[in-house]
Structures are given as C-alpha cells and as structure tokens.
Amino acid sequence: MAEILVLVDHTEGVVRKPTLELLTLARRLGEPSAVFLGHDADSATEALGRYGAHKVYVVDAPEVDELLVTPAVDALTQIAGSTGPAAILLPSNPDGKETAARVALRLESGLITDAVDITAGEDGPVTEQSAFAATYQVTAHVTRGIPVITVKPNAAAPEPAPVTPEVEKWDVTFGPASAAAKVLSHSPRERGDRPELTEADIVVSGGRGVNGAENFAVIERVADTLGAAVGASRAAVDAGWYPHSHQVGQTGTQVSPQLYLAAGISGAIQHRAGMQTSKTIVAVNKDQDAPIFELADYGVVGDLFQVLPQLVEEIERRRS
Amino acid sequence: MKIVVCVKHVPDATADRTFTEEGSTDRESVDSLLSELDEYAVEQALRIAESGVDAEISYLTVGPDDAKDALRKALAMGGDSATHVSDEDIEGSDAFGTSLVLARAIERHGFDLVLCGMASTDGTMGVVPALLAERLGVPAVTHIEELTVEDGTVTGRREGDSATVRVQGSLPAVVSVTDRSGDARYPSFKGIMAAKKKPMETLDLADLGIDAGQVGRAGAWSAVDTATRRPPRSKGEIVTDDGTGGTGLAAFLTAKKFA
Ligand SMILES: Cc1cc2nc3c(=O)[nH]c(=O)nc-3n(C[C@H](O)[C@H](O)[C@H](O)COP(=O)(O)OP(=O)(O)OC[C@H]3O[C@@H](n4cnc5c(N)ncnc54)[C@H](O)[C@@H]3O)c2cc1C
Numbered sequence: 235m236a237e238i239l240v241l242v243d244h245t246e247g248v249v250r251k252p253t254l255e256l257l258t259l260a261r262r263l264g265e266p267s268a269v270f271l272g273h274d275a276d277s278a279t280e281a282l283g284r285y286g287a288h289k290v291y292v293v294d295a296p297e298v299d300e301l302l303v304t305p306a307v308d309a310l311t312q313i314a315g316s317t318g319p320a321a322i323l324l325p326s327n328p329d330g331k332e333t334a335a336r337v338a339l340r341l342e343s344g345l346i347t348d349a350v351d352i353t354a355g356e357d358g359p360v361t362e363q364s365a366f367a368a369t370y371q372v373t374a375h376v377t378r379g380i381p382v383i384t385v386k387p388n389a390a391a392p393e394p395a396p397v398t399p400e401v402e403k404w405d406v407t408f409g410p411a412s413a414a415a416k417v418l419s420h421s422p423r424e425r426g427d428r429p430e431l432t433e434a435d436i437v438v439s440g441g442r443g444v445n446g447a448e449n450f451a452v453i454e455r456v457a458d459t460l461g462a463a464v465g466a467s468r469a470a471v472d473a474g475w476y477p478h479s480h481q482v483g484q485t486g487t488q489v490s491p492q493l494y495l496a497a498g499i500s501g502a503i504q505h506r507a508g509m510q511t512s513k514t515i516v517a518v519n520k521d522q523d524a525p526i527f528e529l530a531d532y533g534v535v536g537d538l539f540q541v542l543p544q545l546v547e548e549i550e551r552r553r554s
Numbered sequence: 555m556k557i558v559v560c561v562k563h564v565p566d567a568t569a570d571r572t573f574t575e576e577g578s579t580d581r582e583s584v585d586s587l588l589s590e591l592d593e594y595a596v597e598q599a600l601r602i603a604e605s606g607v608d609a610e611i612s613y614l615t616v617g618p619d620d621a622k623d624a625l626r627k628a629l630a631m632g633g634d635s636a637t638h639v640s641d642e643d644i645e646g647s648d649a650f651g652t653s654l655v656l657a658r659a660i661e662r663h664g665f666d667l668v669l670c671g672m673a674s675t676d677g678t679m680g681v682v683p684a685l686l687a688e689r690l691g692v693p694a695v696t697h698i699e700e701l702t703v704e705d706g707t708v709t710g711r712r713e714g715d716s717a718t719v720r721v722q723g724s725l726p727a728v729v730s731v732t733d734r735s736g737d738a739r740y741p742s743f744k745g746i747m748a749a750k751k752k753p754m755e756t757l758d759l760a761d762l763g764i765d766a767g768q769v770g771r772a773g774a775w776s777a778v779d780t781a782t783r784r785p786p787r788s789k790g791e792i793v794t795d796d797g798t799g800g801t802g803l804a805a806f807l808t809a810k811k812f813a
C-alpha cells in the first residue's frame with residue numbers, strides 16, 4: 235500500500251491532537267508513516283501506533299532544537315526522496331505551512347495549505363479548503379510530484395486503528411546553519427486546565443463588549459461550565475484583556491468547534507474568518523444589528539453581564 | 555543597507571470577494587488595495603531606517619496593472635523606490651510561480667533584508683516568505699512580533715502555535731512580520747505628494763529571465779477543481795432579553811446537548 239508521510243507535532247513527546255487527525259486522514263490515502271523530530275520518540279510511538287502509524291521515522295539531532303523549520307524540511311525531503319511516498323501531510327500552523335512549502339519546492343511538487351478535508355481521488359488526494367473568510371468552499375488537487383498538504387485542526391475526528399510501528403532512526407544531512415534561522419530560546423506556552431483552542435469541542439469567546447481584563451472571568455465561568463476553551467476577538471486582545479494566543483480570527487487561531495459562543499463580539503469579517511465554519515454558533519450582543527447575528531443559530535440581544543451569569547446559573551440548576 | 559519590502563495588491567476583504575471561472579481570485583469585481591498585513595512590513599522597514607541604520611527602502615509587487623496602487627500607497631508612507639513586475643503570463647500563478655518572480659526581482663535589485671507580511675489577505679497561505687528564503691538561500695526569520703536589526707543580524711520573537719520562540723538570522727535574510735509588530739502609520743498629505751515623484755520601474759518576465767511556462771496557470775503545480783459559494787447560514791432564532799435571556803439560552807444549549 236502507498237506510504238503517506240505525516241509530520242508529527244508534539245510537545246516533548248506528547249503528540250498533539252491534530253497529528254492524530256492527520257494519521258486518520260492519511261489512512262484514507264494509504265498507509266501512514268510518522269516522521270518524528272526530537273528526543274522523546276519513545277513516549278510518542280505508542281500514541282502514533284494507536285492511530286495507525288505503521289512506521290515511525292525518528293530524527294534525533296541537535297539541529298532539531300537549534301534551528302527553525304529547516305531541520306524538518308531537510309528531514310522530510312530526504313525521507314521522501316528515498317521512500318517515495320504518495321503524499322505528505324503536515325499540520326496547518328506557521329511551522330507546518332513553512333515546512334510544507336519548502337519541502338514541496340525542493341521536491342518540485344504541488345502544495346495545498348489549510349485543507350479542511352481530504353479524500354482519495356483517482357489522480358491522488360482531493361482536498362477541500364475554505365476561502366474568503368469561509369464564504370467559499372474550494373476543491374483542489376496537486377498536478378505535479380508528491381502532493382504536500384497541510385491540514386487544519388478538526389478536519390477529522392481521530393479514529394484509533396492500532397498497530398505496532400516499526401521504528402527507524404534516520405541520519406539527516408542538514409543544510410548549512412548560515413542559511414537558517416537560529417532558535418535562541420524556546421518557551422512552550424503554559425497549558426492551562428482548559429482545553430486548547432484548536433482542540434476544543436466548544437469555544438466561548440469575548441470581545442470588546444467584555445470591557446476589561448477582570449471581566450473575562452464572566453467568559454471563563456461560562457467556558458468552565460461547558461468544558462470549553464476561551465477565545466477572544468482582536469479588539470479584546472489588543473486592549474490587553476486576554477493573551478494573544480487566544481485570539482480567534484484571520485490573524486489569530488482558526489477554530490471549527492461543535493459550538494462557538496460569541497459574547498460582546500460584533501462579527502467583523504476578520505473575526506468570522508476564524509469561526510464561520512463552527513457547527514453551531516450562538517451570539518450574545520446588545521446591538522440587534524451586530525453582523526454576528528447573521529451567522530447565529532441562536533442569538534440573544536442583551537447585556538452579556540446579565541445573560542451569561544443567568545446562563546451559568548440555569549445550567550447548574552438543571553444539573554443538580 | 556538595502557531593504558526590499560514585498561507588498562501585495564489584494565481585493566478588499568470587507569467586500570464580497572469571488573472566484574473567476576478558472577478558480578482564481580476575481581480581481582475585477584471588487585476594489586483592491588495594499589494588503590493590510592503588508593502595511594506592517596512597510597512600517598517595520600521605515601522604523602529600521604528611522605532608527606539610524608543607513609537604509610534604502612524599495613517596494614516590490616507582482617500583479618496586474620493596478621497593483622501599482624499598492625506601491626504608491628507604500629511610497630506615500632515613506633521609502634525610496636518601487637518595482638512593479640507585470641506580465642500577462644503571470645496570471646494564475648501559484649505560490650511557487652509568484653515566489654520565483656519575486657526572488658528574481660529581489661536578486662536583480664540586490665538586498666540585505668527582505669520584509670514581508672505574515673500572509674496575504676486573499677490567498678492567506680503565508681508561505682511566500684519561506685519560499686523566498688528557500689530560493690535565495692538565506693535565513694527565514696518569519697512570523698515576527700518584535701524585530702531588531704543590529705550587527706549584521708535580525709532577531710525577533712515568534713509566537714508559534716504552542717511556544718514562544720526567539721529567533722535570529724544573519725543578514726542577508728527574509729523576515730515576515732505579524733499584525734502585532736507595531737501599528738502602521740497613515741500616509742501624510744506631504745507623503746502622498748512626494749510619492750508621485752519617487753521612481754517606479756516596471757519589469758516583465760523577459761527582464762527577469764523567466765520563461766512563461768515556469769509561471770502562470772500553466773506552470774502551477776496544483777489546480778482548483780471547483781469553487782462554490784457556501785450556502786449562507788440559515789438565520790437562527792434571535793430573541794431579545796426580557797430578563798430570561800440566559801435561561802432561554804440554557805434551554806437551547808441543553809436541547810442541542812451542549813449542556
Ligand atoms: C488585517 C486585519 C486582521 C484582523 N484579524 C482579526 C482577527 O484575527 N480576529 C479578530 O477578532 N479581529 C481581527 N481584526 C479586527 C476586526 O476587524 C475587528 O476590529 C474586531 O474583530 C472587533 O472586535 P470586537 O467584535 O470585539 O469589537 P467591536 O467591533 O467593537 O464589537 C463589540 C461588540 O460588543 C457589543 N457589546 C458591547 N457591550 C456589550 C455588553 N455589555 N453586552 C453585550 N454586547 C456588548 C457591541 O454591541 C459590539 O457589537 C483584524 C483586522 C484587520 C484589519
């Protein structure tokens with residue numbers, strides 16, 4: 235069966251959920267092989283095997299930590315050059331997209347970024363993407379070389395398909411460090427108790443209407459009641475009320491949860507670009523003409539400081 | 555120091571953007587403007603020049619005739635000169651074609667620093683800066699929020715998906731900056747007038763030694779099969795809070811099994 239290379243996204247050996255989604259999608263196209271860069275492959279192998287990785291190629295070299303993006307480019311190009319996979323899948327984050335583009339250029343192969351779905355077609359993978367702030371749906375395919383595809387989080391639900399992977403160490407020849415960006419320091423973001431934005435089934439977001447950092451407690455309370463991640467509009471982030479890593483939108487994170495609840499957010503096109511494909515959308519806004527209501531499956535015209543605490547109270551009452 | 559800023563002329567994101575029958579961005583039906591995300595790259599170039607570095611700033615765009623407007627806007631913000639690469643055969647290029655044209659034009663001009671936006675607001679791939687670095691054989695210091703240029707290096711903070719990373723590259727280098735790198739200035743009236751006198755050259759593929767077959771739709775390595783408008787979300791139930799808005803919302807969420 236055709237081999238599909240999947241670049242593993244992990245934090246110190248803990249495989250992130252989008253990688254499990256990639257392995258699940260890869261199985262539609264062939265037999266997945268995971269490419270793992272770093273020192274903690276042992277702790278990742280079990281998870282990768284559980285989601286169907288028949289092989290794990292391990293690249294453990296100092297360059298992996300010292301240089302930005304290029305070690306993964308060297309690794310994938312060399313592994314692909316020798317094994318000839320039918321496709322290469324990577325996560326759609328800045329590192330993944332830049333790696334994908336450079337690998338594709340070196341392999342003289344076509345590139346598709348930000349796929350939200352992949353199916354097996356007669357001439358290779360067929361991808362689905364969202365365009366123009368998710369107002370368009372585009373299908374595309376690669377016409378030359380080995381298709382290199384980056385996939386957005388939540389494109390597929392991870393499905394286990396346990397195998398015991400064969401682990402193979404790879405000696406990669408790295409390009410000159412002078413043509414690479416050096417990593418001076420690397421600080422992984424603290425993972426709080428809440429789910430990650432891209433991985434959450436429910437996202438509760440606050441905007442300018444939240445009116446102050448301390449008021450975000452109101453948003454957090456709703457999030458915790460629903461087991462949700464917390465998001466924010468750029469206006470709220472720019473005001474310093476919530477960290478940028480929580481920004482939803484064109485220049486923040488793009489989410490596609492089962493439920494998106496927007497409170498005190500007007501629904502500007504750049505915000506919509508990051509949440510428009512959510513399955514169910516709920517809005518609370520005191521302006522009945524706010525564009526967010528055009529997307530909402532359910533909307534409450536009202537003051538979020540009245541509506542949200544009452545929502546929490548009522549859910550708790552129903553539960554007890 | 556020679557700084558080249560890559561700026562793209564894009565359809566207005568707040569207008570109703572569409573695709574052509576060939577599956578390319580329709581540039582006819584809506585107004586276009588300098589990509590807002592590229593204004594941040596222009597701003598960083600101007601700040602570097604203002605910080606005392608002896609810098610010559612030149613703008614570069616690849617696009618149809620009216621892409622000149624993007625260059626004029628950038629020149630009105632500041633900087634010295636501009637290059638417009640325009641050729642019928644470029645139409646329909648993918649990121650590889652565009653980056654080839656940009657890279658050849660950058661080499662022709664000479665550079666110590668190439669500055670880009672984090673992504674174009676129409677294609678939103680965010681890969682051209684990395685492709686330029688790959689083609690030019692220089693470090694890619696991308697997705698930067700805070701930029702310093704000193705002692706022949708460029709250093710910056712990159713907010714990745716799961717970590718904050720401080721990265722450094724030696725010059726020459728390609729840098730892309732995010733919308734958090736510092737607010738872009740508005741062109742002044744004086745700036746707008748001065749921009750009209752600044753030199754702008756126009757090049758075509760032959761000037762850059764590129765064959766038509768290497769770019770455009772013919773040279774693209776991927777193809778769009780269909781582009782369809784998503785059906786508008788059917789308008790849901792909108793209620794006005796009469797004191798029971800929260801309870802009503804709880805009932806909706808419970809019915810949908812979210813709570
Ligand atoms: C290049 C570019 C990229 C961008 N990227 C992003 C991005 O990634 N993400 C993003 O979000 N934005 C982005 N923006 C900004 C975007 O255009 C909007 O400015 C931003 O989304 C507005 O945030 P907001 O809805 O919170 O604020 P506003 O538009 O000010 O809306 C606040 C809303 O809160 C309501 N409100 C106020 N008080 C209350 C209350 N007590 N109860 C209920 N409702 C209340 C108001 O009626 C209003 O509708 C970008 C812009 C540009 C130019």
Ligand SMILES: Nc1ncnc2c1ncn2[C@@H]1O[C@H](COP(=O)(O)O)[C@@H](O)[C@H]1O
Nearest residue numbers: 560561616670671673674679680681682
């Ligand atoms: N046609 C173009 N002309 C000039 N610069 C471009 C062009 N396309 C992309 N760029 C630059 O590359 C960055 C990223 O674009 P993209 O990879 O298309 O999202 C943009 O912010 C620009 O700085």
